Amino acid sequence: THFGFETVAESLKQSKVAEVFSSVASSYDTMNDLMSLGIHRLWKDHFVSSINPGLNPLIHTPSPSSSSTSAPTDPLRILDIAGGTGDIAFRILDYTTTIHNDSTSHVTVADINPSMLSEGQKRASKSPYANTGRIDFIEANAEQLSTIPSNSIDIYTVAFGIRNFTSIxxxxxxxxxxxxxxxLFACLEFSKVQNPVFDAVYKRWSFGAIPLIGQVVAGDRDSYQYLVESIERFPKQEEFSRMIGEAGFLIPGGGGKExxxxxxxxxxxxxAAIHKGIKP
Ligand code: SAM
Structure with a gap:
């Protein structure tokens, strides 16, 4: 029923996520640096360059309706879901501008949490993209993007967000x-360490140090404990890739040899791992 156990559990998860990100919004960027020893910056840079966003030339398959062979010139519509304070969005804009000399492509940052979005908006107003119309922020739940029309987005990105969703x-x-x-669907998310020895070291760090850093730096042990546990619960690489395929995406390099x-x-x-899928 609508009032069944699952629904209650789901809404509890949703409110827990809201609470966590409201309480970490202002300390979020510092905490990321501390917890990952700054490595999240390198992952995010690599994530964006692996997507290679930008016109000139458009590297993503043009829509089948465009019959001409000339490169499309419409600005790309990029949607950064769970975009938080805009870490991915600003990198995408920097990349399109500097690598592709494309100063028209547009990023929408969507997030469920208004506190994260307002940190992002503050950053945007101080960035080179203020008043360019190249970035906007919308409050939205990734599971119901009712304001975004079907078949309207060239690149969908989600970084360190999807594991918090109620229904992936x-x-x-x-x-x-x-x-x-x-x-293109592109996801950057914490994943499963493959080497058992390294995994043991990593688990000690994440379960021991991260909640402690959360307590000392942000005065909030519980939120960071939740973050560590949500990483542990997230499906492993193969399983998540299978879920992307089940949603209807083609998996690049999928179905290969053992x-x-x-x-x-x-x-x-x-x-962490980057997963990709292409909408056929
Ligand atoms: N993408 C940013 C980055 O890499 O720095 C922010 C990642 S932050 C760890 C996770 C974000 O996911 C938070 O801003 C949170 O509000 C957002 N979020 C959680 N559940 C969501 C949902 N159902 N829909 C949209 N955003 C969600």
Whole structure:
């Protein structure tokens, strides 16, 4: 029923996520640096360059309706879901501008949490993109992007957000809906460390140090404890790739021989991974 156990559990998860990100919004960027020893910056840089966003030339498959062979010139529509304070969005804009000399492509940062968005808006107003119309911020739940039309987005990104969603399959189907045919789904998320020895060291760090750093620096042990646990619960690489396929995406490099990685790239031994899918 609508009032069944699952619904209650889901709304509890939603409110817990809201509480966590409201309480970490102002300290979020500092905490990321401390917890990951600054490595999240390198992962995010790599994530964006692996997507290679920008016109000139458009590297993502143009929509099948464009019959001409000339490169499309419409600015790319990029949607950064769970975009928080804009870490990915600003990198994408920097990349399109400096690498592709493309100063028209546009990023929408969508997040469920108004406190995170307002930190992002503050950053945007002090950035080179203030008053360029190249970035905007919307409050939205990844599972129900009702203001985003179907088949309207060239690139959908989500970094360190999807593990917090109540229903990952629902969010993936929504990603599939909003993307244009040929559009790219790209996800950066904590994942599973492959080497058992390194995994033991990493688990000690994450379960021991991260809640402690949260307590000392942000005065908030519980939120950081929640973050560590949500990483632990997230599906491993193969499983998540399968879920992306089930939502209707083609998996680049998928279905390969044994040992060949289909649809994802491990970062730092699997502490994080990039997963991709293409909407057919
Ligand atoms: N992408 C940013 C980055 O990499 O720095 C922010 C990541 S932060 C760890 C996770 C974000 O996901 C938070 O801003 C949170 O509000 C957002 N979030 C959680 N659940 C969401 C949902 N269902 N829909 C949209 N955003 C969500």
């Amino acid at each position: 399959p629902t969010a993936l189907r929504e990603a599939h809906r909003v993307l244009k045919p040929g559009g 040992g060949e990685k289909g649809g994802w790239e491990d970062l730092s031994g699997g502490i």
